Amino acid sequence: QVQLVQSGAEVKKPGSSVKVSCTTSPVTFTSHAILWVRQAPGRGLEWMGGTIPMFHTTTYAQNFQDRVTITADESTTTVYMELTNLRSDDSGTYFCSSHVYGSRKSEDWGQGTRITVAS
Amino acid sequence: ETVLTQSPATLSLSPGERATLSCRASESLRDSLVWYQQKPGQAPRLLIYDASNRATGIPARFSGSGSGTDFTLTISSLEPEDFAVYYCQQRPNWPPGTFGQGTKVEIK
Numbered sequence: 001q002v003q004l005v006q007s008g009a010e011v012k013k014p015g016s017s018v019k020v021s022c023t024t025s026p027v028t029f030t031s032h033a034i035l036w037v038r039q040a041p042g043r044g045l046e047w048m049g050g051t052i053p054m055f056h057t058t059t060y061a062q063n064f065q066d067r068v069t070i071t072a073d074e075s076t077t078t079v080y081m082e083l084t085n086l087r088s089d090d091s092g093t094y095f096c097s098s099h100v101y102g103s104r105k106s107e108d109w110g111q112g113t114r115i116t117v118a119s
Numbered sequence: 120e121t122v123l124t125q126s127p128a129t130l131s132l133s134p135g136e137r138a139t140l141s142c143r144a145s146e147s148l149r150d151s152l153v154w155y156q157q158k159p160g161q162a163p164r165l166l167i168y169d170a171s172n173r174a175t176g177i178p179a180r181f182s183g184s185g186s187g188t189d190f191t192l193t194i195s196s197l198e199p200e201d202f203a204v205y206y207c208q209q210r211p212n213w214p215p216g217t218f219g220q221g222t223k224v225e226i227k
Contacts (some may be wrong), residue, residue, distance in 0.1 A: 109162035
């Protein structure tokens with residue numbers, strides 16, 4: 001089991017950017033994939049993108065690929081998700097999750113980070 | 120992009136009853152589908168992977184079936200803690216894909 005600790009809630013202005021962190025353990029960077037999922041208030045889950053640090057591979061969902069960047073910092077075992085040009089409908093809770101690459105039998109989730117976009 | 124359609128949107132059942140949830144894909148996923156349970160204020164919890172395998176620690180009352188475009192999550196006898204929202208997601212090895220819109224299982 002891998003512990004994932006996300007950064008705290010933020011309030012942002014429309015048009016600005018937000019960078020959410022997901023701090024994990026070193027084993028994640030040698031064997032895991034890390035995914036990002038968004039949930040607007042009262043709505044369903046949206047897959048945003050993910051990264052496999054050991055392969056230096058990052059993939060983005062079609063709906064987010066123009067505005068999202070996912071990076072991994074091995075020195076701090078932290079994965080970041082940055083979303084730019086924020087709109088009010090970007091408000092919601094952002095989750096990171098981790099699973100062993102190639103295996104889907106278990107996975108771990110962060111506690112979620114609430115982002116509010118308001119003027 | 121593959122679209123996942125879940126039905127029904129809401130399922131009203133009593134504890135002890137059987138729940139049957141459907142997830143239909145717009146194109147074949149083979150067996151690359153997972154099911155999640157989510158309760159209010161919590162992160163999703165993985166229930167089923169590869170369409171029919173229970174994830175680590177998941178009770179036997181949860182089962183998944185199907186392949187191709189039609190998938191089913193069955194809860195054989197609902198416990199009070201099973202009332203929640205359930206999502207399917209396409210999950211080939213890489214990259215993951217879209218979620219269905221969810222099915223809420225509520226107490227009748």
